[in-house]
Amino acid sequence: MTDTTTNQADFWFDPLCPFAWITSRWIGEVEEVRDIKTVWHVMSLAVLNEGREVEPAYRETMNKAWGPVRVITAAREQHGEHVVKELYDAMGTQIHEGGQKDFGIVISKALAECGLPAELADAATSDAFDAQLRASHEEGISLVGQDVGTPVVAFNGTAFFGPVLTRIPRGEQAGVLWDATVTLASYPHFFEIKRSRTERPQFD
Numbered sequence: 062m063t064d065t066t067t068n069q070a071d072f073w074f075d076p077l078c079p080f081a082w083i084t085s086r087w088i089g090e091v092e093e094v095r096d097i098k099t100v101w102h103v104m105s106l107a108v109l110n111e112g113r114e115v116e117p118a119y120r121e122t123m124n125k126a127w128g129p130v131r132v133i134t135a136a137r138e139q140h141g142e143h144v145v146k147e148l149y150d151a152m153g154t155q156i157h158e159g160g161q162k163d164f165g166i167v168i169s170k171a172l173a174e175c176g177l178p179a180e181l182a183d184a185a186t187s188d189a190f191d192a193q194l195r196a197s198h199e200e201g202i203s204l205v206g207q208d209v210g211t212p213v214v215a216f217n218g219t220a221f222f223g224p225v226l227t228r229i230p231r232g233e234q235a236g237v238l239w240d241a242t243v244t245l246a247s248y249p250h251f252f253e254i255k256r257s258r259t260e261r262p263q264f265d
Contacts, residue, residue: 068096068097068098069097069098069099069100069216070088070097070098070099070100070214070215070216071099071100071102071201071214071215071216072084072085072088072099072100072101072102072212072213072214073102073103073104073197073198073200073201073202073211073212073213073214074101074102074103074104074149074211074212075103075104075105075106075126075129075130075211076129076130076133076149076152076153076156076167077106077122077126077129077156078106078210078211078212079157079262079264080211080212080223080225080226080262081211081212082153082156082157082262082264083226083227083228083229083262083264084212084214084223084224084225084226085149085153085212086229086264087226087229087230087235087238087239088214090229090230090231090232090235090236091235091236091239093232093235094232094233094235094236095236095239095240097216097239099146100142101145101146101149102145102197102200102201103130103133103134103137103145103194103197103198104130104197104198104201104202104211104212104213105126105127105130105194105195105198106123106126106210106211107123107124107126107127107130108194108195108198109198109202109207109210109211110123125164127185128164128165128168128185128186129152129164129167129168129185130194131184131185131186131187131188131190131191131194132148132168132171132172132181132182132184132185133145133148133149133152134184134190134193134194134197135181135184135187135189135190136148136172136175136177136181136184137193138190138193139181140177144175144177147175148171148172148175148177151170151171151174151175152167152168152171155167155170155171157262157264158264164185165182165185168182168185169182201213201215201220204220205220205221205222209222209223210222216243217243217247218247219243219246219247220246221242221246224238224242225258226262227258227260227261227262227263228262228263229264229265
């Protein structure tokens with residue numbers, strides 16, 4: 062890689078989102094077949110949905126959603142940028158592939174897996190790093206607008222929400238989809254393409 066700025070993709074995620082998880086695994090595949098490197102950032106569905114009217118069950122999920130992103134933010138502030146992706150991988154594997162919905166367990170196991178202090182779990186119920194969390198969230202969402210969700214991807218001066226995928230493209234197929242997505246998103250007058258989903262996310 063000769064130009065790390067040109068070939069850097071930035072990826073904003075919330076660990077709870079299954080579609081962000083699939084898109085993140087796709088980006089990992091893209092890194093194997095295209096000359097890009099991804100920098101990982103947190104955004105927050107809890108922040109995104111503040112003040113919005115949502116179903117009571119979803120509001121309860123949003124209340125719990127603070128924990129994982131707060132812990133990742135605290136770990137980043139105290140231990141460096143590299144822990145963001147490590148913790149995301151560890152948390153996402155438990156949540157999406159392991160079906161673990163107890164975020165306390167998710168956090169403690171992820172910290173242990175990444176060799177990070179167990180005390181970082183205390184950040185889940187603390188607002189000590191909320192300013193940094195909100196700043197990271199705003200950095201990503203400001204690129205695409207408030208009426209989207211997670212993930213947000215930025216690359217070569219353009220940014221987009223998604224793409225929303227239900228399966229993980231592999232190998233050169235991942236690269237072809239990346240090329241098409243970046244080409245479409247880079248057209249300044251393009252805003253949306255969408256169709257109804259007919260299947261749930263599959264993580265294999």
